[in-house]
Every structure is written in structure tokens, then in C-alpha cells.
Amino acid sequence: MDTATAVDEMGGDMSQTVATEGAFDHEKASQAFVGKVGEIAVDNPRMTARKVNVYYGEKHAIQDVNLDIGKNEVISMIGPSGCGKSTFLRCLNRMNDTIDICRVAGEIKLDGQDVYDKKLDVVPLRAQVGMVFQKPNPFPKSIYDNIAYGPKIHGLVSNKADLDEVVESSLRRAGLWSEVKDYLDQPGTGLSGGQQQRLCIARTIAVSPEVILMDEPCSALDPIATAKIEELIDELRENYTIAIVTHSMQQAARVSQRTAYFHLGKLIEVGNTDDIFTNPSHKLTEDYITGRFG
Amino acid sequence: MSMNEMMGGHIVNRFNDEMSQLHGLVLKLSELARSQMHDAVKTLDDEDCEAAQVVIERDKKLNDLDIEADDEIIRLIAKRQPMAKDLRDIIAVGKIVSDLERIGDQARWVARMTIHFYDGDKLPPNHHLLDDIPRMAEMVDEMIIKAMGAFENLDLEQALDVIQLNLELENEFKSALRRLSTYLMDDARHVGHVTEVVLGLRAIERAGGYAKNIAGYVVFLVKGTDVRHESLEQVAAEVRAEAW
Numbered sequence: 001m002d003t004a005t006a007v008d009e010m011g012g013d014m015s016q017t018v019a020t021e022g023a024f025d026h027e028k029a030s031q032a033f034v035g036k037v038g039e040i041a042v043d044n045p046r047m048t049a050r051k052v053n054v055y056y057g058e059k060h061a062i063q064d065v066n067l068d069i070g071k072n073e074v075i076s077m078i079g080p081s082g083c084g085k086s087t088f089l090r091c092l093n094r095m096n097d098t099i100d101i102c103r104v105a106g107e108i109k110l111d112g113q114d115v116y117d118k119k120l121d122v123v124p125l126r127a128q129v130g131m132v133f134q135k136p137n138p139f140p141k142s143i144y145d146n147i148a149y150g151p152k153i154h155g156l157v158s159n160k161a162d163l164d165e166v167v168e169s170s171l172r173r174a175g176l177w178s179e180v181k182d183y184l185d186q187p188g189t190g191l192s193g194g195q196q197q198r199l200c201i202a203r204t205i206a207v208s209p210e211v212i213l214m215d216e217p218c219s220a221l222d223p224i225a226t227a228k229i230e231e232l233i234d235e236l237r238e239n240y241t242i243a244i245v246t247h248s249m250q251q252a253a254r255v256s257q258r259t260a261y262f263h264l265g266k267l268i269e270v271g272n273t274d275d276i277f278t279n280p281s282h283k284l285t286e287d288y289i290t291g292r293f294g
Numbered sequence: 295m296s297m298n299e300m301m302g303g304h305i306v307n308r309f310n311d312e313m314s315q316l317h318g319l320v321l322k323l324s325e326l327a328r329s330q331m332h333d334a335v336k337t338l339d340d341e342d343c344e345a346a347q348v349v350i351e352r353d354k355k356l357n358d359l360d361i362e363a364d365d366e367i368i369r370l371i372a373k374r375q376p377m378a379k380d381l382r383d384i385i386a387v388g389k390i391v392s393d394l395e396r397i398g399d400q401a402r403w404v405a406r407m408t409i410h411f412y413d414g415d416k417l418p419p420n421h422h423l424l425d426d427i428p429r430m431a432e433m434v435d436e437m438i439i440k441a442m443g444a445f446e447n448l449d450l451e452q453a454l455d456v457i458q459l460n461l462e463l464e465n466e467f468k469s470a471l472r473r474l475s476t477y478l479m480d481d482a483r484h485v486g487h488v489t490e491v492v493l494g495l496r497a498i499e500r501a502g503g504y505a506k507n508i509a510g511y512v513v514f515l516v517k518g519t520d521v522r523h524e525s526l527e528q529v530a531a532e533v534r535a536e537a538w
Contacts, residue, residue: 250375277377279518289377292303 026293029284030264038271038281042070042258046211046241047092047115047129052106054087054096054265061087065106065267067260069211074233074242076252076273079262080294085245088262089213092243093129094122110211127154130204134216136196138188138203143180146188146199147171150207166206173239174202175232194225201232205240212236214244218251230255249289253277261285297446301383309374313383316366317446320387323359323394324442328435330356330401331501335431337408338424338494346408349401356398363391382518386511390445393504393511397438400504403497404431407490419487423477426470427491430498433463437505444512450533456509457526463502470495 045068054062062084069075069092077085087096094115096102108115115125127150138146147167150156157163167184171177176198180191188199197217204212214233218226233242233255246252252259253273260270261284269276269285280286288294297317302310330349337346367388370376376384404427411418437459444452474491477484510522513533521529 249377253377278381280378286378287303290380291305291309293305 024283024287026284026287027264030266030268033263033266033268033284036281037066037267038269040066040068040267040270042068042073044071045069046071046111047243048107048109049088049091050107052088052091052104052108054084054091054105055103056099057101061265062091063265065262067267067270069241069243070258071241072237072239073258074237074244074256075258075260076256077243077245077260077262078247078249078252078289079268080288081247082264083262084265085260085262086215088267089215089243089245092211092213093126093131095126095131097122124154127207128209129211129213130207130209131213131215132197132200132204132217134219136193136200136220138191138196138199140187140189142185143171143188143191143199144184146203147206150203154207156207170202170206171199173205173236174198175228175235176202192225194221194228197221197225197229198232201229201236205236209240211241211243214242216245216247219247226251249277261288263288297448301379306374309380312366312370312374313380316363316370316384316387319359319363319366320390320394321442321446323356323363323391324438326352326356326359327394327397327401328438330398331404331431331434331438331498334401334404334408335428337405338411338427341408341412341418343409343413346405349405353398353402356395360391360395364388379515379518382515386445386515389511390508393507397434397501397504400497400501404494407494410490411487419491420477420484423474423484423487423491426466426473427494427498430463430466430470430495430502433459433466434498434502434505437463437502438508441505441508441512444509445515448512448516450513450516453509453512454526454530454533457506457529460502460506461526463499467495467499 047069049065049067049069052062052065053060065084065088067088077089079085090096091104091108092115094104096104104116110125110128114120115129139149141149144167147170148163151163151166157166168177168181171180176195179195180186180199188196191199197220201212201217218229221229230251233244236242244252244255256273258270259273259276261268261276261280261282263284269280269282271281276285277289280289286292301313301317304310330352333345334349337343337349367384370384374380410416437456440452440459441456443449444456471492474488478488507522510520510529513519513521513529517532519532521532524532
């Protein structure tokens with residue numbers, strides 16, 4: 001029996017497991033939850049995660065998470081603070097390796113290749129699975145060099161003309177070219193917050209990733225800059241797979257095709273975004289997205 | 295579980311209050327729609343044209359409440375951006391208030407019938423022609439009560455009752471049409487009155503249809519599925535299906 005089937009067959013119903021008197025106890029509900037989480041598998045997976053467990057020392061931060069991330073899809077991960085969504089995201093390109101006390105168990109594959117294979121070099125992995133962070137973090141270099149740095153160190157270009165082309169196409173894809181083409185020698189840190197974040201996305205794109213991980217990419221941006229990033233995410237979906245962690249339910253509803261809801265380290269529900277935000281199956285999901293706890 | 299228990303509990307208490315107020319508005323509308331239909335049918339029985347005129351004029355109150363509810367819904371969506379059951383609740387409420395307002399329009403139609411029959415020196419209709427009107431109106435009243443009970447208590451079995459009652463109402467309407475046609479066959483001079491009565495019966499039957507719609511919106515609110523165009527058996531299967 002494969003894991004997906006096994007998870008489906010675990011059965012159980014959270015609402016019955018925690019039939020409490022009086023107010024619904026969301027913490028107990030999550031701890032007691034063992035059951036169906038929805039369709040974890042997709043037909044065309046780019047990344048697959050099976051039985052993923054993450055520990056920070058003694059703390060069991062992620063528990064038995066099974067999830068596929070499909071090609072050319074945007075999947076959003078939502079849940080209250082401390083639910084493990086960012087931890088899970090960071091497992092996908094081994095960013096958690098940088099945390100000494102963090103231990104990851106289970107299996108994560110990118111195009112069938114085990115991401116946690118001891119022989120695997122994480123540097124090219126992080127080019128294949130790029131990451132955009134909450135706060136824009138351009139290098140203290142020119143706009144041009146911010147983009148050019150990755151392709152140069154990964155040896156993706158052989159001459160200046162190729163590099164120019166990569167810089168231009170990356171900035172174009174990130175929707176930033178027309179705004180910065182005349183200032184490529186200016187420092188990236190001089191751009192506005194929204195522009196800096198698009199610069200970081202362009203920098204990620206420049207090394208030809210397959211997957212882009214975004215950890216609350218708009219939380220430091222104003223609504224217009226946020227709208228531009230969301231529009232960009234939608235355009236990037238044609239060529240990349242995107243996993244985004246967001247605290248904004250409206251953003252998850254707007255940008256993603258699938259949504260995964262995490263609670264206290266467990267994946268509670270995953271499904272089509274349209275279904276999750278109009279008719280979720282689990283009370284925990286329902287209560288979180290309608291603002292009854294969180 | 296009552297509507298307040300299920301729909302309350304938001305972190306933002308003001309949202310709970312606003313939703314409660316909106317639900318209160320719906321219940322007020324339903325009471326007014328019921329009394330409009332009741333009073334309209336009574337004017338026919340009492341042959342009271344002045345009372346019929348009062349019913350017609352009071353319809354404006356329903357229209358005003360309908361607009362007030364719509365304004366509140368737009369404000370809530372813009373301000374709170376509701377999701378999941380809150381979103382379904384607001385959408386269902388929007389549809390329920392529209393249908394309650396339409397029930398009021400049908401009551402107005404019945405009140406107009408009173409004026410057509412009894413205002414001036416026209417020959418009043420044979421009372422037997424009107425026999426079906428109070429019976430069908432009572433059925434509709436029961437349907438509205440049950441539909442609103444289903445809404446208040448999120449009671450899907452009660453919603454199913456309303457859909458069942460609507461089938462009975464439709465059969466009653468067909469029987470009434472058959473009875474009226476026998477009067478026409480007896481005496482073709484009844485044609486004017488029979489036509490008026492058919493339109494009145496049709497108005498009451500439509501009011502029942504709106505009550506049935508409300509039951510469907512309650513199913514949508516609770517289960518998230520649109521059952522408006524499904525048979526009673528299909529709705530029952532949907533209502534009793536376990537999630538996942």
C-alpha cells in the first residue's frame with residue numbers, strides 16, 4: 001500500500017474524536033486529528049513529500065506530512081503562527097539544514113530525486129528550488145549584479161552577452177525591467193520595497209529554478225506592491241512551480257490553485273483553493289479561515 | 295445547533311454582532327412577508343377593499359427591508375471579506391431576503407384580486423371559486439415557518455419538509471385548476487372570475503416556490519452544495535451524505 005492510500009485509509013473523523021462539551025477545543029482537535037486530509041497526490045507532481053517529520057531538538061514541529069506539489073501550480077500553505085507551514089516550506093530546499101538542532105525525517109523528492117540524499121549538493125538544489133523571503137533581501141550590489149551573481153557562480157553563462165540576456169529576461173519576467181532598465185548600475189537596496197521583492201524574485205528566476213518557494217513574500221509590502229507580486233506569481237506559474245506561505249487568506253485564495261491548511265505541525269486539509277475557501281471539509285480549517293481562532 | 299451557536303464565535307466580536315443583526319433583519323422580513331400573505335387572503339374572505347389597499351401599500355416596507363438587507367450585505371462583504379460558511383451565510387441571506395420580498399409581491403397580487411372582485415358594482419365571484427385560496431395560503435404559511443425554522447436552527451430535515459410540502463402544494467394547485475375548469479364547463483360566464491382566481495392561485499403557488507428556494511439556500515449554507523434544481527430524493531441524499 002502506498003503512503004497516499006494508507007493516509008486515506010486511516011479514516012477517522014476529527015469532529016467525532018473531539019466531541020467536546022461546550023466550546024470547541026481547537027488544540028485538542030488538532031492533537032487528536034488522525035484522518036483524511038483530502039487529495040494529497042496530484043497527477044503531475046514536481047515535488048513529493050511523504051511522512052515528513054521535523055524536530056527542533058525535542059520539539060516535534062512537523063508530524064507525518066504527506067503532500068505533492070504539482071507542476072505549474074501555485075500551492076499556498078496557510079495556518080496559525082507556529083503551525084509548521086514555514087518549517088515545511090524550508091524542508092523543500094533543505095533550508096532547515098542551517099539550523100543545528102533541526103532534524104528532518106521522511107522523504108522529499110524533486111522530480112523523483114531524493115532531496116535529502118546525503119550525496120546531493122545543496123547548492124544546485126537551492127538553485128533548482130529557489131526561495132523568496134518575507135523581507136526583500138537584495139545584495140548590497142547593483143541591480144545588474146543582484147541578478148548576474150547567481151548565473152555566474154552556477155556557471156550558467158559563458159560570456160557577457162549571455163549574462164546581459166539573462167539579466168534582462170529575468171527582470172522582464174519579474175515585471176521590473178521597464179522600471180529599472182536605465183538604472184541597472186544603481187544599488188538594488190535603493191529600490192522601493194515592492195521593487196526590491198521583485199528584484200529578489202528576478203534573482204531567483206535568473207538561475208532557472210524549477211520550484212520557487214515564497215515565505216510570506218508580501219507581508220512587508222503595501223497593497224499596490226502586493227498586487228504586482230500576486231500578478232507576477234500568476235504569470236510565473238506558466239513556467240514554474242510555486243509554493244507560497246501566507247498569512248493572508250485572501251492572498252491564498254487569489255493566487256493559488258491548491259491550498260494546504262496546517263495546524264500544530266499537522267497537515268489538516270489540502271484541496272482545491274476554491275473548495276477550501278467556500279466549503280472546507282474540516283472544522284479546524286473552517287474555524288481558522290473564518291476567523292474563529294488563530 | 296442554532297444559527298447563533300454555529301455562526302458566532304469570531305475573534306472579532308463586532309462581526310458576530312453584525313451577522314446577528316443581519317439574521318434579525320431576515321427574520322423580521324419573514325414575519326412581514328407571512329403577515330402580508332395572511333392579511334391579503336383575509337381581505338378576500340372579508341371582501342374588504344380598504345384592508346386590501348393597506349396590504350398593497352405595506353409592501354413598500356418589505357421593499358425597504360430588502361434594500362436595507364442588501365446594503366448591509368454589501369457592507370459586510372467589503373468590510374469583512376467573509377470566507378467559507380460565513381460567505382455562504384451571507385450569500386444565502388442575500389437570496390433569502392430577495393425571495394421573502396417576492397413572497398410579499400405575491401401577497402400584493404392577492405390583495406389586488408380583492409379590489410378587482412369587490413370594488414365598485416361588479417358582480418362578485420361565486421364563493422366556491424375561492425375555496426382553494428385559503429387552503430393553499432395556509433400551506434404556504436407552514437412552508438415559510440418551516441423554511442425560516444430551518445434557517446434559524448440550520449435544520450436540514452426541516453428544509454427537506456419544506457421541499458416535500460412544495461410538491462404537495464404543486465399538486466394542490468393542479469387540482470385547483472381542474473376544479474376551476476369544471477366551473478367553466480358548467481357556465482362560461484365564470485371566465486373573468488376564474489381567470490382572476492387562477493392568477494391568485496398562481497401567486498400563492500409561486501410564494502410556496504420561494505419558500506422552497508429558502509429551504510434550498512439553507513442546504514447550501516450548511517452543506518455548501520446548490521440543490522435548487524434537484525429532486526427531493528437528490529436533496530435528501532445530499533443532506534444525509536457524510537462529508538468525505
